[in-house]
Amino acid sequence: MFGYYLDLALRSLKRTPILTGLMVLAIGLGIGASMTMLTVLHVMTDDPLPGRSSHLYVPHLNPLPLKGNFFANGYDPSDHLTWPDAMALLNAQSARRQSAMAAGHLLVRPSAVGMRSFYVDGRYTTADFFTMFGVPFERGSSWSAADDAAGAHVVVLADSLARKLFGGTDAVGKMVRMGENDLRVIGVTTNWQPSPLFYADSRTKRYSDRDLFFLPLSTAVDLNLGTDGNVDSWGKMPNGDMRSATTTWLQFWVQLDTPTQVAAYRQFLIDYSAQQKSLGRFQRPATNARLYSLMGWLVHENLVPGDVRLQMWLALGFLLVCMVNVMALLLAKFLRRSGEISVRRALGARRRDIFVQFGIESAVIGVAGGVLGVLIAELGLWSVRHRPDDYAHIARMDASMLLTTLALAVFASMIAGLLPAWRACRVAPALQLKTL
Amino acid sequence: MQIRPILSTLRHHKLTAILLTLQVAFTCAIVCNVVFMVAQRVQRISVPTGIAENELSAIHSRGIEKGENVQARHVADLAALRAIPGVRSAVAVSYSLPLNQSESSSGMCPSKQALDRAIQRNSIDGSGCVQPALYDGTPGLIATLGLHLAAGRDFLPDEYVSKGKPAVAIITRALAQKLYPGRSALGQSMYDGDNFFRVVGIVDTLLRPALSKPGVDGDSMIWPQRPDGSSVTYVLRSAPQDRQRVLKAAEAALLQASSNRIIDPKQMQTYTQIRNAYFQRDTTMIGLLIASVLGLLFVTALGIAGLANFWVQQRTRSIGIRRAIGATRGDILRYFQTENLLIVTVGIVLGVLLAVLMNLLLMTHYELPRLPLWYLPIGAAVLWALGQLSVLSPALRAAQVPPVVATRSV
Numbered sequence: 071m072f073g074y075y076l077d078l079a080l081r082s083l084k085r086t087p088i089l090t091g092l093m094v095l096a097i098g099l100g101i102g103a104s105m106t107m108l109t110v111l112h113v114m115t116d117d118p119l120p121g122r123s124s125h126l127y128v129p130h131l132n133p134l135p136l137k138g139n140f141f142a143n144g145y146d147p148s149d150h151l152t153w154p155d156a157m158a159l160l161n162a163q164s165a166r167r168q169s170a171m172a173a174g175h176l177l178v179r180p181s182a183v184g185m186r187s188f189y190v191d192g193r194y195t196t197a198d199f200f201t202m203f204g205v206p207f208e209r210g211s212s213w214s215a216a217d218d219a220a221g222a223h224v225v226v227l228a229d230s231l232a233r234k235l236f237g238g239t240d241a242v243g244k245m246v247r248m249g250e251n252d253l254r255v256i257g258v259t260t261n262w263q264p265s266p267l268f269y270a271d272s273r274t275k276r277y278s279d280r281d282l283f284f285l286p287l288s289t290a291v292d293l294n295l296g297t298d299g300n301v302d303s304w305g306k307m308p309n310g311d312m313r314s315a316t317t318t319w320l321q322f323w324v325q326l327d328t329p330t331q332v333a334a335y336r337q338f339l340i341d342y343s344a345q346q347k348s349l350g351r352f353q354r355p356a357t358n359a360r361l362y363s364l365m366g367w368l369v370h371e372n373l374v375p376g377d378v379r380l381q382m383w384l385a386l387g388f389l390l391v392c393m394v395n396v397m398a399l400l401l402a403k404f405l406r407r408s409g410e411i412s413v414r415r416a417l418g419a420r421r422r423d424i425f426v427q428f429g430i431e432s433a434v435i436g437v438a439g440g441v442l443g444v445l446i447a448e449l450g451l452w453s454v455r456h457r458p459d460d461y462a463h464i465a466r467m468d469a470s471m472l473l474t475t476l477a478l479a480v481f482a483s484m485i486a487g488l489l490p491a492w493r494a495c496r497v498a499p500a501l502q503l504k505t506l
Numbered sequence: 507m508q509i510r511p512i513l514s515t516l517r518h519h520k521l522t523a524i525l526l527t528l529q530v531a532f533t534c535a536i537v538c539n540v541v542f543m544v545a546q547r548v549q550r551i552s553v554p555t556g557i558a559e560n561e562l563s564a565i566h567s568r569g570i571e572k573g574e575n576v577q578a579r580h581v582a583d584l585a586a587l588r589a590i591p592g593v594r595s596a597v598a599v600s601y602s603l604p605l606n607q608s609e610s611s612s613g614m615c616p617s618k619q620a621l622d623r624a625i626q627r628n629s630i631d632g633s634g635c636v637q638p639a640l641y642d643g644t645p646g647l648i649a650t651l652g653l654h655l656a657a658g659r660d661f662l663p664d665e666y667v668s669k670g671k672p673a674v675a676i677i678t679r680a681l682a683q684k685l686y687p688g689r690s691a692l693g694q695s696m697y698d699g700d701n702f703f704r705v706v707g708i709v710d711t712l713l714r715p716a717l718s719k720p721g722v723d724g725d726s727m728i729w730p731q732r733p734d735g736s737s738v739t740y741v742l743r744s745a746p747q748d749r750q751r752v753l754k755a756a757e758a759a760l761l762q763a764s765s766n767r768i769i770d771p772k773q774m775q776t777y778t779q780i781r782n783a784y785f786q787r788d789t790t791m792i793g794l795l796i797a798s799v800l801g802l803l804f805v806t807a808l809g810i811a812g813l814a815n816f817w818v819q820q821r822t823r824s825i826g827i828r829r830a831i832g833a834t835r836g837d838i839l840r841y842f843q844t845e846n847l848l849i850v851t852v853g854i855v856l857g858v859l860l861a862v863l864m865n866l867l868l869m870t871h872y873e874l875p876r877l878p879l880w881y882l883p884i885g886a887a888v889l890w891a892l893g894q895l896s897v898l899s900p901a902l903r904a905a906q907v908p909p910v911v912a913t914r915s916v
Contacts, residue, residue, distance in 0.1 A: 092812045096805050103798070177570055177768075187570055187768060250572065376872060377791055384540065384798050391532045391802055395809040398525035402816045405522070457790055458783075493521055 071423075072430070079431035082407070089403060090435065093396045097439025097486075100392030101479045102446025107382040109447065109471050110454055113464045114277070114374050118264035122204055123364040127165075127324050127332065129339050130360040131155055133316075133346070135304060136353045145272050147302035149371075150318040153291070155346075160196060164338045165324035166331065167202040170287055171195035172320050173270060175298035179247040180235055190231060191298065192283035194290035200226075200259075202325045203269070210242035210257030213286055221288040225253040231282040232258045251293055253285060265464055266373055268364060269321055271299045275460035276373060287320075315351065336361045378461075393486045396435070401490035404428055411494055412502035424495035432487025433480055440479025447475060512845045519817075526813060527853040530889060533806045534857025537799050538885040539864050542877050544795045551785040551792075553723070555604040556678075556711030558652025559777050560746045561594075564603060565756050566773035569736035571766035576736055577668055579764065584644065586759040587740055592748040593756075595650040597741050599643040600733040602715045603777075605784040609715035611639050614696045614703075614727065616685040621697055636684050637722070638677070639714040642731040643741075648676070648709070650743050658692050658707030661730040671700075672730045676707035680724035696727075703729065739773075749776040803888075807896040810850075814842060814900035818907075825904055826911030835905040842901035843894060850893035854886045861885065 083090040117123050132148040133155065151159070156170040174194050179187045199205070200212040213224050225246060232241040232255070241255045266276035290297075291312050303317040312319065326332045336359075344356035362370055404411075411424055447467065454465040467475075516523045569579060580598045587596040601608040615621040615635040624633035641647070648660050656679055665674050675696065682691035682705070695702040712726040733739075740760075744752045753774050760769060775783075782789070818825075825838055865877035 089812055089816065092808050096808065099801060099805060103801070179570075189768065375787075377787060380872060381791075381794060384536075384795070387532070387536050388798055388802060388805075391529055391536070392805055394525055394529040394532060395805055398522055398529060398809060399812055399816075401522045401525060402519070402813055402820075405519075406816065406820055458786055459790075489521070 071426070075427045075430040076434070078427060079434045082403075082431060083434065086403065089399060093399050093435050093483075094438045094442055096392040096395045096399075097436060097479055097483050098442030098446055100389035101439060101443030101475060101482065102450060103385040104382075104389045105443060105447040105467075105471065105475045105478065106450030106454065107378070107385040108474075109451060109467050110378060110461070110465050111374060111382055112471060113466070114266070114378070114461055115368070116265070117365065118266055118268045118368075119203065119364070125166075125325050125327050126202070126364040127326055127335070128362040128364075128367045129159060129322055129324060129335070130362060131339065131343060131346075131352075132354045132358045133318070133352055134354065145300065147300075147304075147318050150271060150300060150302070151320045151322050152315055152318050153313045153320065154315045156320040156322055158342065159322060159324075162338070162342075165326055165335055167198040167325040168322070169196045169199040169202055169324075170320045170322050171199060171269060172287065172290075172297040173274060173299035174283070174285070174290060174295060176248045176283070176295065178231075178235070181245075181247065182235070190282045191279055192285070193281045194287040194295070194297070195284055196287050198325075199284065199323075202323065203264075205262050206260045208258045208260045209240060210255070212257055212284075218286050218288050221292040222286060223251060223253050223289060224256045224286065226257040226259060226284040227255055228259050228280070228282045229261050248283070248285075249293070249295055253289075259284075266368065268368060269323055271321060272371065273299050277461040277464055279460075332361065389482065393482055396483060397486040397489060400428075400432060400435075400487050401493060404490045404494035405497070407494070408497045408502045411497050412499035415497075415499040416503060421495040425491050428491035428494050429484065429487060432483050432491065435487075436480035436483030437476070439483055440476040443479050444472060444475050509844070509848070512841065512848060516845065516848070522813065523849055526809065526849050527856065529806055529809055530850050530853025530893070531856035531860055533802050534854050534885050534889050535860035535864050536802055537888065538857075538861040538881050539868065539877065540795050540799050541885070542865070542881055543874070544792055544799075546874065547788045547792050547795075550717075551788045553713065553717070554711055555713040555781070556653060556709065557604060557777070558743065559781060561652065561743050561749075562650075562777035563742050563744070563749045563753050563756075564606070564739050564773075564775055564777065564780065565742070565753060565760070566737070566739045566770060567760055568738075568768045568770075569764070569766060570768060571736075571764070574736065574766070576734060576738075577732065579736075580644065580733060580738060583738075583740065583760055583763055586763045587742060587756055590742075590752060590755045590759055592744045592752050594743045594745075595646055596743070597644045597647050597650045598733050598738050599641065599647070599741060600731075600735065601737070601739055602639065602641050603739070603741065603780065604713040604715060605717075606780050607716050607784065609639050611637050611714075612698055613637050614681075614685065614698055616694065616696065618697050621699060634685070636681060636725055638681050638725040638727045639716075641712070641726060641728040642733060643728070644732050645730075647728065647741075648707075650741055651712075652743070653712060654710045656708050656710050657690075658705070660707060665706075666730040666732055668732045668734050671703075673702070673704060674706045675703040675727050675729045676709060677705055677727040678709055678712045678724055680711075681727060682708050684725065703727075803892055806889075807892050810846065810893055811896040811900060814846065814897045815903075818842070818900045818904040821904075822907055822911055823914075825907045826909055826914075829907065829909035830912040838907070839901050839905040842897055842904055846893045846897040846901075847890070850890055854889055857889070858882045858886065 131151060133152055134148050160168055160170055172194050174192045175189060176192065177187055178190055196218050197213055197215045208229055212226055213222060217224060225248065227241060235241065235246060236244060241258050244255050245252045246255055263280040267274055267279055270276055297319055299319060301317060301319045303314065324335065326335055339359035339361060340356050343352055343359040346352040347356055414424065451465045451467060455462050569576065584596050584598060587593060602610060613635055615624065620634040624635045627633060645663060645666060648655065661674065665672060677691065685691060685696065686694055691705045691708060693705065695704050711724060714723055714726055717723045742752055742756060757769055757774060760767065828838065861882060862877065868874050869876065
């Protein structure tokens with residue numbers, strides 16, 4: 071029966087080409103606009119480290135005093151840790167792995183003649199960073215916990231920076247001058263760029279920036295290299311001393327493999343806060359200490375700009391109007407065939423058969439509209455990629471979004487066809503046959 | 507024109523008519539709100555900065571030589587820049603320019619008592635103190651930026667300092683009115699907790715480097731402090747058409763004066779580029795919003811025209827009968843126009859209510875003010891016009907149906 075209904079649907083659609091075209095266009099425009107924005111939202115909220123992300127957590131302590139206006143810069147200063155807190159969590163070793171980190175921005179002075187100095191972005195961090203996030207190495211390796219403790223003058227370079235500085239030769243063992251210091255290259259990572267750069271703070275363009283070097287946090291603090299990330303102080307700022315207990319600037323990540331470990335770590339944070347409170351350092355309740363999962367942290371950090379959300383709602387509103395439009399047109403079209411319906415009913419077709427017949431006709435429109443919608447969405451994404459926003463370059467449709475587009479188009483047109491088909495199958499045959 | 511026969515026909519197509527009404531209602535609601543958002547953004551991006559925007563360009567330089575005498579460097583650089591043909595004047599600033607997002611601000615109080623109030627409340631709000639954006643620069647800043655001095659004077663050469671805080675300041679009219687309401691700000695002393703700053707001049711407008719709320723965006727002050735870091739931004743004034751050439755020449759001149767520096771091509775911009783970059787998201791959004799309004803109106807017009815076309819075909823016979831028993835072409839034309847008017851009007855009434863509801867919903871999620879009521883009649887008029895335009899061609903076709911159709915069988 072399906073083949074027959076499909077044939078009927080195609081014949082009927084061919085009979086009214088303009089009306090059919092209008093319906094396909096309406097579904098195509100609505101689906102195209104919606105899928106453009108849903109795809110942008112999908113790539114922006116994608117998992118940056120599939121496979122590892124479910125074990126990664128961010129501890130959140132609140133060392134802020136009770137009084138004061140701390141939200142002037144649009145973010146919460148307690149999203150970052152102070153040096154004493156980060157070191158306490160690091161040394162406690164309560165998680166399977168833990169690492170503190172901050173953004174760096176350093177001048178590289180190449181030794182090669184004729185090459186100008188340039189600035190690069192990178193990360194000051196601790197040994198566990200590489201194993202915890204699974205950073206792949208091309209050559210050499212990362213530094214050890216002993217290097218962290220000693221403040222060793224070593225650096226890990228990203229593949230592109232190593233290539234730029236040393237050409238094709240092996241960079242490991244070479245010296246590189248960063249800022250005013252000579253650092254020994256001990257490892258070269260492959261092209262590693264999680265999107266978004268989940269561990270960076272809100273000053274980073276998290277969809278386009280990447281780290282080109284990594285060096286021990288203790289070394290950076292010893293050499294007073296300064297951070298490129300958010301720095302917030304309260305009380306008297308002790309002249310840029312990054313070890314201050316009233317300055318937040320460090321990001322901290324831990325790896326916890328089992329729910330028991332997660333619960334234990336949460337308790338550890340509360341106990342730590344309680345201890346700090348009894349020492350008089352923290353003023354807020356110890357139960358304010360929190361542990362965010364990676365995806366939960368990205369939600370907390372509110373990565374998707376309000377404008378993108380607004381655009382998505384606008385596109386969905388547009389789709390709704392398009393669907394009402396198609397619904398009205400389908401209804402008019404189906405009811406016009408009351409005579410045909412009545413004849414089929416009189417010849418023995420059940421209501422269900424009529425319903426299925428028109429359902430298939432709506433689905434055909436949906437498939438055509440879906441194909442048009444994919445084209446329009448590709449066009450929309452192409453225009454998004456030409457925006458100068460930092461998420462622009464990742465706005466691409468993958469296979470799953472392509473299938474979603476087609477499915478959504480068929481679903482939308484079937485929903486739109488539901489009411490008209492139901493109305494059509496309730497036509498009273500006797501009344502119509504009389505007028506024929 | 508009798509409404510009754512139209513109503514009785516519509517009763518036969520109840521469901522279709524309701525759907526069309528709903529479509530008009532949704533379109534009306536969305537269009538009113540989106541056009542309002544467009545107006546908001548247009549207002550935002552057309553805010554005046556108070557400076558001679560189309561004559562300015564900026565180039566950023568960062569010295570990388572250790573132990574360099576930065577003051578001497580800046581003086582030498584400025585001399586080299588002023589020698590470029592076409593450059594009318596040049597000054598150095600630390601980093602702040604209107605709308606370039608590099609802001610430093612500081613709490614300023616009209617008096618020591620106000621500061622005590624702020625400390626007591628642990629908040630600047632309601633204390634009389636304000637948090638203006640700070641602008642610094644070398645002598646000639648006011649003239650180079652093209653600021654209009656409304657009262658008082660420019661800084662005197664001996665008022666400029668390189669280290670520490672200066673003793674005088676020039677503030678915007680907006681800041682003056684906030685700090686010293688009802689009296690002249692000239693000669694008053696502002697207090698930041700450590701130092702007093704005497705107001706020697708008032709400029710009309712100088713926008714902040716980063717906008718937040720309309721009420722505070724004009725709160726700026728300039729003080730006579732020379733930039734004192736290896737990182738510095740040079741501001742050049744030239745004829746508008748010379749700016750690209752002047753920027754290229756400036757890069758060459760700076761590198762010739764000292765090659766021990768980094769000039770980032772991304773921070774080598776005409777002021778127009780700086781402004782456009784600041785509002786880039788808004789301009790994209792305006793384009794998208796307008797496109798979605800046009801798309802919506804287009805789809806709705808197609809829907810109305812498509813359905814009217816369909817109804818005309820369906821009713822060809824009854825039109826013929828009406829014509830045969832004496833209806834004129836005008837009667838048939840007006841019949842379809844009135845039918846459309848009825849449907850659209852009901853849709854608009856619903857749509858206006860929906861528009862207000864949607865606006866209330868948006869207000870809770872986005873920083874959007876209340877929808878001014880005069881948008882509603884305009885939105886209604888647009889949809890009425892759209893409805894009449896889209897129904898015109900099918901209605902004209904209906905009017906062409908000859909009476910003889912009545913005598914033919916189906």
